[in-house]
Structure formats: C-alpha cells, structure tokens
Amino acid sequence: xxxxxxxxxxxxNGARGLCELDLFIDKGEFVFVVGTSGSGKSSLVRLLLxxxxxxxxxxxxxGQEITAIKRRHLPFYRRKMGVVFQDFRLLKxxxxxxxxxxxxxxxxxxxxxxxxxxxxxxxxxxxQKKAKAYPNQLSGGEQQRxxxxxxxxxxxxxxxxxxxxxxxxxxxxxxxxTLLEDINDRGxxxxxxxxxxxxxxxxxxxxxALKNGELVQDLGVAGFPDMGSIINET
Amino acid sequence: MKLRTIRYYIHEAVRSVIYNKFMSMAxxxxxxxxxxxxxxxxxxxxxxxxxxxxxxxxxGMAVRMDExxxxxxxxxxxxxxxxxxxxxxxxxxxREEALQQMGETIGEQHIRGMEGxxxxxxxxFIVELTHLRYHDDVERAIMNLxxxxxxxxxxxxxxxxxxxxITSIITVVSAFLLLILAGISVIIITNTIxxxxxxxxxEINIMKYVGATDWFVRWPFVLEGxxxxxxxxxxxxxxxxxxxxxxxxxxxxLLNNDAIQFLPDYYITxxxxxxxxxxxVLIGLLxxxxxxxxxxxx
Numbered sequence: 001x002x003x004x005x006x007x008x009x010x011x012x013n014g015a016r017g018l019c020e021l022d023l024f025i026d027k028g029e030f031v032f033v034v035g036t037s038g039s040g041k042s043s044l045v046r047l048l049l050x051x052x053x054x055x056x057x058x059x060x061x062x063g064q065e066i067t068a069i070k071r072r073h074l075p076f077y078r079r080k081m082g083v084v085f086q087d088f089r090l091l092k093x094x095x096x097x098x099x100x101x102x103x104x105x106x107x108x109x110x111x112x113x114x115x116x117x118x119x120x121x122x123x124x125x126x127x128q129k130k131a132k133a134y135p136n137q138l139s140g141g142e143q144q145r146x147x148x149x150x151x152x153x154x155x156x157x158x159x160x161x162x163x164x165x166x167x168x169x170x171x172x173x174x175x176x177x178t179l180l181e182d183i184n185d186r187g188x189x190x191x192x193x194x195x196x197x198x199x200x201x202x203x204x205x206x207x208x209a210l211k212n213g214e215l216v217q218d219l220g221v222a223g224f225p226d227m228g229s230i231i232n233e234t
Numbered sequence: 235m236k237l238r239t240i241r242y243y244i245h246e247a248v249r250s251v252i253y254n255k256f257m258s259m260a261x262x263x264x265x266x267x268x269x270x271x272x273x274x275x276x277x278x279x280x281x282x283x284x285x286x287x288x289x290x291x292x293x294g295m296a297v298r299m300d301e302x303x304x305x306x307x308x309x310x311x312x313x314x315x316x317x318x319x320x321x322x323x324x325x326x327x328x329r330e331e332a333l334q335q336m337g338e339t340i341g342e343q344h345i346r347g348m349e350g351x352x353x354x355x356x357x358x359f360i361v362e363l364t365h366l367r368y369h370d371d372v373e374r375a376i377m378n379l380x381x382x383x384x385x386x387x388x389x390x391x392x393x394x395x396x397x398x399x400i401t402s403i404i405t406v407v408s409a410f411l412l413l414i415l416a417g418i419s420v421i422i423i424t425n426t427i428x429x430x431x432x433x434x435x436x437e438i439n440i441m442k443y444v445g446a447t448d449w450f451v452r453w454p455f456v457l458e459g460x461x462x463x464x465x466x467x468x469x470x471x472x473x474x475x476x477x478x479x480x481x482x483x484x485x486x487x488l489l490n491n492d493a494i495q496f497l498p499d500y501y502i503t504x505x506x507x508x509x510x511x512x513x514x515v516l517i518g519l520l521x522x523x524x525x526x527x528x529x530x531x532x
Contacts, residue, residue: 049443071531072448079445089440093253106446108236150444 007057017043082151141172247457265466268419279408295389320368459522467514
C-alpha cells in the first residue's frame, strides 16, 4: 500500500525531516508512527498527503509514484485517502451532515448517494443524532468523529490520522482509537502518527518509531515489551 | 460540469455571503462607495462634454449668400455645402428672419425702418459642424464655393479654436482621472475581498486536503465575488437612477437657463447603471480569483 524508498526531506531552512527512510506498509495494516517532536513523523504524514515533496527517494502509494504526480492531479490522489487531523479541521459554517457530505460533493456524487451514505457513516461513528449540529456545538470527541466520518465516507483504501487524539481526553481518545480499529477491520489501511504512549502500548499494533528523521524501530504486531520506553528513547 | 455541481456552487456562494454577512457587507459597501465615486465622476464628465457639444453646435458659421441668388441656386448651394465633410447640419435663415433675430437681440427700436427693401441683411445658411476642430477646413471649403453664390462667411474662428482646445483637454483629463479612480477602486476592493478570503484560508486548506480541485474550491468564491460585485454595483446604480432626474430638475430651476441642457435621464439607465453593474462584477471577479489563488497551493 505504502512504500518509502530511501526518502529524505531537508527543509529550506536546513532542518532535517527524514533521512533515507525505507518503509513498507501492506494493505489492510494498522500502523502507529511514533516519535518525539522533530522526529520526522509529521514530515512523513505531510509527504504522504503530498503537501510537501521529498528532496530524495521515491514514495509509492497504491502502486503510484506520488512524487511524479502533477499539481492538477493532486486532488484525485488525495481522494484515495481519508485524513484526520489533531485540530479536526471541520468547515465551521457547515453542519455535521454537510461536512461529511462535502467529501462526496467534490467527487460529484449524486444527492441520492449522499443521502444514503452520510447517515450510514454517521451511524458508524455514533453521530446520527448530531447530523444537524454545527462544529461549535460539538465536543472535541464529536468533532473528531465527524472528521473520521468525512475521511471514510468515500471508502478510501487508506486512512491517515495525524495526532487524532491530541486534543481529546483519555476516554474520548479511546473511543476514536476503537473507531479507527473498526475501520481497519473493514479492510482500510490505517496509519496513525501519535504521541499517545498508553494507547500505543495497549492496542498491540505495528509501531514505527522515528528519531531525527530515521527509522529507529519497526516493531511487528507481537512483542511490545515496553512501548513507553521506546517512545521515550526516541 | 454536472448541473447539480453548478447548483451546489450557487447554493454555497449565496450561503457564504449570508454566513459571512459582516465581511460581505463590508465588501459590498467598499465596492458600492468606489463605484459611486466613479459613477459621479463619469456623470459629471459626460455632462461637461455634453455642454461643450451644445456650445460647439451653437458655434456654427453663418454663410451669407449673394443678394441676387435665385431660389434654385440657393438650393444647389445648400446641397453643395451639405456634401462637404464635417458638416453636420445646415439651416436656412432668410434676411427677414435674420432682421427679426437682430431686433430681438439689439432691440426693436434699432431696426425700425429696415424692413422690406431697406433690409441690409442677406439670406444665409447656419452651418453646424461635426466638431469644432474642423472649423478652418470647412471655412476654406465653403470659401471655395464663392462662384456658387457665397458672399461672405461670418464665424467665431478664434473662440471656436479655444473652445475646441478646452473640450479636448477636458476629455483627456476626465478620461485620465476616471482611469486612476477606477484603478484605486480596484485596489481597495481587491484588498477588502482579499481580507475576507484570508479569514477563510483554513476553510480553503480543508477543502484541498479533502481532495477538492482548485476550481471546485474557487467557483463558490468566484460566484460570491460576483454577488458582492453585483450588489456593490447595483447600490450606486439605483442611487443614480433615482437621484439624477431630481438633481437635474433642481439644477435646471437653480440655473434658470434654457441654454444649458443636461444629459437626459435615459443616459443613466442606458450607460451608468449597466456600467456600475459590469464594473462591480469585474471587481468582484478579479478580487475573488486573485485572493483565492494564494491559498490553493496546499
């Protein structure tokens, strides 16, 4: 699904984002990307979103070399993935329903399709009763669930979550993680960049640890002796 | 583009104008006030040119004819003068009419006893020019018709020249000022719209991350700019439509001078109102397209 081949990113101010990173994430995997601030996990997410381009190496997503994608084709590439951010990034002048529907409107889905799919996905994230609410009328968890609903409504094969629980209390954070796990169980590849030690420890998923832009650990599903110490080390 | 997508763009644009009502109002008033200034200047400039045109029309030359010219020769001469380039119109004034006009100007008592054979005046043509700048050319051409019965030409050559120069200067200066004013308005309004779009750059970023194409993001903003521009253009347009006839009537009473004729009301309906709308739409389009462009590179 995702392949990084000797990918480097040096920013214009000389800061190192990633350094010759080799990485492979298979279809249907659930992967945590962990590391301290400046470790390179944000660069990894931004590269996947093609918000920035690497200074070296190649990135393949679903078999497509994304560094070669032209700007005008970028929206079509982004439609293959759902994205969830720490700050939710909802359109504040749209209701929950409209925020989710927006992702379908940009792919020119019919109104009938929208009316069918949006309630289904809102039910999946437990927001069917909040469809008419505006983002400022929702709690942080509800806003993140709306963002999740928007991210998956077009059934993308890949879901990227950048610190999805960063602004949430522990209980709500767990709800979101459980939802991400459910989405993964339905076949979607999920990549989560996070600081949340306890969640990473408890969920027993593959963990990719970065430090100074380099891969320092890539732990499989089994064997997480002390996840907290790995994050602390990085 | 699918019909439902077009409907979506229009819906989003209208909704956004309403949702961001304060910023929309600020933009509408910025557009309206700028276009209002441009429109007022345009109306004043057009009226000044109109007055000058009237003055020019009155500045025609009088072509006096030989005393013994027959009626058929007069008609032939009239035809020849009409054929000359830059002659707009020709009016025959008989010696009796000329005497009567003279009496009205200098006083009836001064022309008493000049009627009939004692009338010293001659039949003449009053020649109206297409533009005063052709005065000398036309005068020379008419002089060449001496053997067809032209006795003398009475004109205000010097005054005509001065008036022609003043008209040209006014035209150039008003066009220049109008251009500067329109340019300043565009800058002010573009900045106002830019501020409104800047406030919504997060919104644009989100749209881009979700996979919206540039035009999918841009269209609602463009239509929003058009709506703001239309409203901003309609306000001064309607104001001019309503105020101009009243202002002209008040000025007419104040000046109490039939010689000064203002541009008719339909000039506002035909030119100023559509011009305000077009200018508003153009400004709205320009402002929204340039402002959104900056935030699309995500």
